[in-house]
Every structure is written in C-alpha cells, then in structure tokens.
Amino acid sequence: MKIVILDGYTSNPGDLNWDKLKILGDLTVYEYTKNQTENVVERLQDCEIALTNKTVITKEIMEACPKLRYIGVLATGYNVVDMKAAAERGITVTNVPGYSTQAVAQQAFALLLEICSHVAHHSSEVHSGRWSRGRDFCFWDYPLVELDHKTAGIIGFGQTGKAIGRVAKAFGMRVITCGSHATEEGKAIGEYVAREQLLRESDVIFLACPLNEETKDLICAETIAQMKDGVILVNTSRGGLIKTEDLISGIRDHKFFAVGLDVYEEETDFVFEDMSERILQSSITQRLLSFPNVVMTSHQGFFTKEALTNIAETTLENAKAFMDGNELKNEVLS
Numbered sequence: 001m002k003i004v005i006l007d008g009y010t011s012n013p014g015d016l017n018w019d020k021l022k023i024l025g026d027l028t029v030y031e032y033t034k035n036q037t038e039n040v041v042e043r044l045q046d047c048e049i050a051l052t053n054k055t056v057i058t059k060e061i062m063e064a065c066p067k068l069r070y071i072g073v074l075a076t077g078y079n080v081v082d083m084k085a086a087a088e089r090g091i092t093v094t095n096v097p098g099y100s101t102q103a104v105a106q107q108a109f110a111l112l113l114e115i116c117s118h119v120a121h122h123s124s125e126v127h128s129g130r131w132s133r134g135r136d137f138c139f140w141d142y143p144l145v146e147l148d149h150k151t152a153g154i155i156g157f158g159q160t161g162k163a164i165g166r167v168a169k170a171f172g173m174r175v176i177t178c179g180s181h182a183t184e185e186g187k188a189i190g191e192y193v194a195r196e197q198l199l200r201e202s203d204v205i206f207l208a209c210p211l212n213e214e215t216k217d218l219i220c221a222e223t224i225a226q227m228k229d230g231v232i233l234v235n236t237s238r239g240g241l242i243k244t245e246d247l248i249s250g251i252r253d254h255k256f257f258a259v260g261l262d263v264y265e266e267e268t269d270f271v272f273e274d275m276s277e278r279i280l281q282s283s284i285t286q287r288l289l290s291f292p293n294v295v296m297t298s299h300q301g302f303f304t305k306e307a308l309t310n311i312a313e314t315t316l317e318n319a320k321a322f323m324d325g326n327e328l329k330n331e332v333l334s
Helices: 037-044 059-064 083-088 101-117 119-127 159-170 184-189 195-201 221-226 244-252 284-288 305-324
Strands: 002-005 026-029 049-052 070-073 092-094 151-155 174-177 204-207 231-235 256-261 294-296
Touching (some): 070 305, 101 119, 101 159, 101 256, 151 159, 244 256
Parallel strands (some): 002 026, 070 092, 204 231, 231 256, 256 294
C-alpha cells in the first residue's frame, strides 16, 4: 500500500522519525507541498493513504486520485480536507484529537503574559546594560498588568478551552464561557453564560473553538463593539475565527489593550512559501505587524516535542486501524 506524507516537516522537523509507518506500506515523505492542485495531485497519484497537516486536499484532488482511500490529518482541525467530497467518494478521514491540549493552553498564556509583563522587551533592555547603568533599582517601559481578579472569557470549552480555564483559575481569574454544551467538569472550572455577557464582561477573551461555518468571522465589527474598552484578545485556535479587517479597525480605535495571535486568517495564502522576493499587493497580516500592542507568534502553539510525539503515535494507530479494518476511534464524520 502506498502511503504519502505531504508536509512531514510541519509535524516532524527532525526530532522524530516515521520509521514505524514504513511497516504499513511503501512510504514517501515530502517536507513541503505547495497548496496548488497540480502539485498535490502529482504526489498523490496511485496513493491509497495520504497524510497531511496543512496541505489542502480538495474535491478536485480527490477526483484526480481515484486510488485514494484514506486521509489522515496530522492535527486536530480538519478544515484542510473537503469533508463533503470525501464522504461522497467513500474516503475515510481521521484526525489527532487532543494531542496538543496542554501545549496550546500554555501558548495562550505565553502570549497573555508577554502582553501583561513585556518580558521579552525588558530582558533585552537588561541584556543591553540599561539596568546596570540606571540610578533606580528597577525600571519598566510599559504598564504591567496583574491577572488576579480579572475575568477570563473563553469561547469554546472543549478540552483546550477547559485547559485554558484551569490555568486562568490558578492565576486567580474569574472564568466564564459560552460553550454550547455545559458539563459538570466545565461547571467546576467556570460559569456558563450567554455570548453577549461574555463579550461584555471579559477582561481577556480566549478563542478556543473550532473553525466552521458557524464560527468563521466570529470576531467581527459587531462582536468587537460588544466588548469592554481595553479588552485583551488571544487567539491560539484558528485564524479564520477573526475577521482581520475588523480587528485592525478595533485596534486603531483603541478598543483593545492588546492582542495576542498565534494563528492568522491569511496563513494559507501567504505563509507556507517564501515570498520575500515578491511585492505583496495586499496583506492584512503585514498590517498587524505595525501595531506595538499586537504580540504575534508563528502558529507554534502545538509545536512541543511532547505534542509532536502524540501526533506520530496516534497517526500510526489510526492508519493501522484503517488497514486492519478495525474500529476508527478518531474518524471524522462529515
């Protein structure tokens, strides 16, 4: 059986290896694949099992690859696969749920703590000798923010949302959520409220929900207007949850104290290939770089070694279960 990994470097930059997958069949690993139909089709020709992290597999690609029977997404989010087309063609799709729950929660607070304490800036200033040359016993260049007794609003209260909530509680924050399915576990962490109340009362808003038709552009002019002035927004989930043009307008209007981003609306178009020699006609992500109160990282929240190990092990289990005809506990149903 022919197995192809379309973008192996994203999930395994060298810390791990794919040797166990070789036991299952003829394995080919590509570090990167351009998100262009002809490139993906060329690599998936005669392939029965395709594994992808960020390379998009569309209906057109599936139609051009008639032997394709199984798509394993090397991540939790599966929006890179046309699920309707896969179902129509009888192609099985699996994902890796929960592999980076703690890593993403950690990244969310890394962004928030950088916003609150400006550790990177002050460390750089100390290294430059500014503190040792100063007359005072301390200095600070930005207002520092304490989280105790602040309200953390978490949109999406699955495993990642709950993990963020537990950390928020440890900092002494009040936790509220507008998750759609209240559970006893969730109630022990935070209070379930209407979305309008969450937007109105939160000092910090974390996005922890999946991207789908209902949540696309969730943060837009309408919802931003409902937030309190000086709110902090943190997104470690999916870039498409935010309508970036409206976010930029909100930043310019001083609605936000700060914004922390690890994911971006434009990732598919501008991030996965070197464009340093091109003149970009328009890039909203580039505009975000101009704001001093926007902290940005490189979609790295899932990238701990522990999380990558979880991806590799679960991917192997998923593929083996499919080949053996066993129950697929991580199958994604459209």
